[in-house]
Amino acid sequence: MSTDWPTGYQNSPCGYCHNKLGSHPSSPYSPCLLFGLSGFSYYASTTSLAPEVYQSLIDRGWRRSGSLLYKPDQRNSCCPQYTIRLDSQSFRASKDQRQALNRLNKHILGERYSKEAARLYPFSRDKAKKRNTDFDLVERVHESERSELKTPPEPEHALQVTLEADNFTEEKYVLFENYQRLVHHEPPGRISKSGFKNFLCSSPLPRSETSFDGKERKLGSYHQCYRIDGKLIAIGVLDLLPQCVSAVYFMYHESVNEFSFGKIGALREIALAQEQGYKWWYAGFYIHNCVKMRYKGDYSPQYMLDSESYDWNLLDNGLKNKLSEKKYVSLSREKTIGEVSADAPVDEMETENKIHDGSDSDDDPPVLDPDAPLFSRNMPGILTKEQLLTEVDLDHVKLRIRGQKAQTCDLVSWYDGDVEDLASIKGIIGELVSAVGPQVAQHMVVSFGG
Numbered sequence: 001m002s003t004d005w006p007t008g009y010q011n012s013p014c015g016y017c018h019n020k021l022g023s024h025p026s027s028p029y030s031p032c033l034l035f036g037l038s039g040f041s042y043y044a045s046t047t048s049l050a051p052e053v054y055q056s057l058i059d060r061g062w063r064r065s066g067s068l069l070y071k072p073d074q075r076n077s078c079c080p081q082y083t084i085r086l087d088s089q090s091f092r093a094s095k096d097q098r099q100a101l102n103r104l105n106k107h108i109l110g111e112r113y114s115k116e117a118a119r120l121y122p123f124s125r126d127k128a129k130k131r132n133t134d135f136d137l138v139e140r141v142h143e144s145e146r147s148e149l150k151t152p153p154e155p156e157h158a159l160q161v162t163l164e165a166d167n168f169t170e171e172k173y174v175l176f177e178n179y180q181r182l183v184h185h186e187p188p189g190r191i192s193k194s195g196f197k198n199f200l201c202s203s204p205l206p207r208s209e210t211s212f213d214g215k216e217r218k219l220g221s222y223h224q225c226y227r228i229d230g231k232l233i234a235i236g237v238l239d240l241l242p243q244c245v246s247a248v249y250f251m252y253h254e255s256v257n258e259f260s261f262g263k264i265g266a267l268r269e270i271a272l273a274q275e276q277g278y279k280w281w282y283a284g285f286y287i288h289n290c291v292k293m294r295y296k297g298d299y300s301p302q303y304m305l306d307s308e309s310y311d312w313n314l315l316d317n318g319l320k321n322k323l324s325e326k327k328y329v330s331l332s333r334e335k336t337i338g339e340v341s342a343d344a345p346v347d348e349m350e351t352e353n354k355i356h357d358g359s360d361s362d363d364d365p366p367v368l369d370p371d372a373p374l375f376s377r378n379m380p381g382i383l384t385k386e387q388l389l390t391e392v393d394l395d396h397v398k399l400r401i402r403g404q405k406a407q408t409c410d411l412v413s414w415y416d417g418d419v420e421d422l423a424s425i426k427g428i429i430g431e432l433v434s435a436v437g438p439q440v441a442q443h444m445v446v447s448f449g450g
Contacts, residue, residue, distance in 0.1 A: 001050060053440055
């Protein structure tokens with residue numbers, strides 16, 4: 001992981017409830033272009049990012065938008081964004097999800113082809129019985145692809161789905177512009193080629209192939225492109241990581257709006273995770289108090305990352321009810337509070353009250369002082385100052401200064417700095433390490449001066 005300055009904690013206008021949150025007007029980043037970046041977040045710009053390192057980061061609540069990495073502050077945001085993932089091998093499509101895929105397949109194949117193919121290439125009795133009782137996702141997503149069909153006869157339409165490099169093309173931009181303007185209702189003045197290039201065609205993740213369990217697996221950033229009769233009608237922007245298919249963005253042409261392509265895209269990505277052995281599908285952040293974003297919870301079994309312990313908890317109705325009742329939920333924190341409440345003797349009730357009503361309350365206001373270090377901001381999942389100094393070798397963090405390799409201990413002013421002073425190199429690096437955690441800190445290179 002190679003990280004460039006700038007880094008920092010910032011509050012941006014929320015893209016979900018449109019709360020301005022006191023956004024800093026001098027922000028160099030335009031919130032309308034940062035898909036998913038809203039509310040309070042810590043961010044870092046990166047020039048290169050190994051898939052293995054990014055896997056570690058998303059499992060600590062990070063996401064990327066182009067080359068910008070950001071970690072939302074769930075506790076202090078108006079619309080908390082939680083990392084969720086789906087076990088692709090255990091996934092069972094719901095009735096409406098099955099219907100969406102079957103409806104598209106029927107449209108692509110056409111009635112004439114379906115009848116003639118059934119006559120010319122009939123299923124065996126066992127396969128016909130299995131098909132009527134079991135919904136095989138991988139089989140169904142490929143069912144109408146032109147390359148998988150037996151001919152003659154010819155299908156009514158030709159469907160082709162390919163994994164391509166995440167490069168910019170005019171064909172892709174035409175689709176993006178149509179989606180943002182007519183489906184996403186984005187004002188035309190806020191849609192640009194540069195915005196599309198920066199955030200959906202300029203990933204810091206390199207593409208490569210690796211062998212895993214006897215299968216060739218792609219790693220890096222790709223565009224999963226859907227074409228009907230040669231026309232590009234949908235793109236899924238994907239990060240393929242060692243343990244998951246991570247959905248970055250999905251767009252489709254307004255002409256296929258009737259076919260529920262959002263569901264089609266999700267099912268194709270889950271099938272990719274199943275077929276290639278990635279196991280997990282990460283749908284992006286789950287925002288329970290935003291109705292338009294709750295659809296991500298419709299795919300199960302889904303697990304939600306605990307913002308404080310980094311454990312995964314089943315996103316079942318019980319957890320969803322908690323998310324409806326409280327602005328911020330951490331099951332590990334609730335467990336800790338419950339244990340303290342149950343075990344505290346009478347003379348320790350002051351400590352218990354502090355947990356419920358004092359500085360450790362869910363309702364604590366965020367720390368808005370721009371000079372306050374990250375570990376003083378009441379942000380969940382961040383290393384404390386004590387953890388930072390004991391669990392991480394801050395003196396040997398790798399650097400690149402004007403193209404030259406170095407370590408933090410090589411800096412003349414390093415030992416005079418203070419991790420609480422954000423004007424110092426030690427403060428800047430200490431804050432970054434407290435956000436990425438000890439594991440990623442071992443691999444990252446912080447770049448200053450080009």
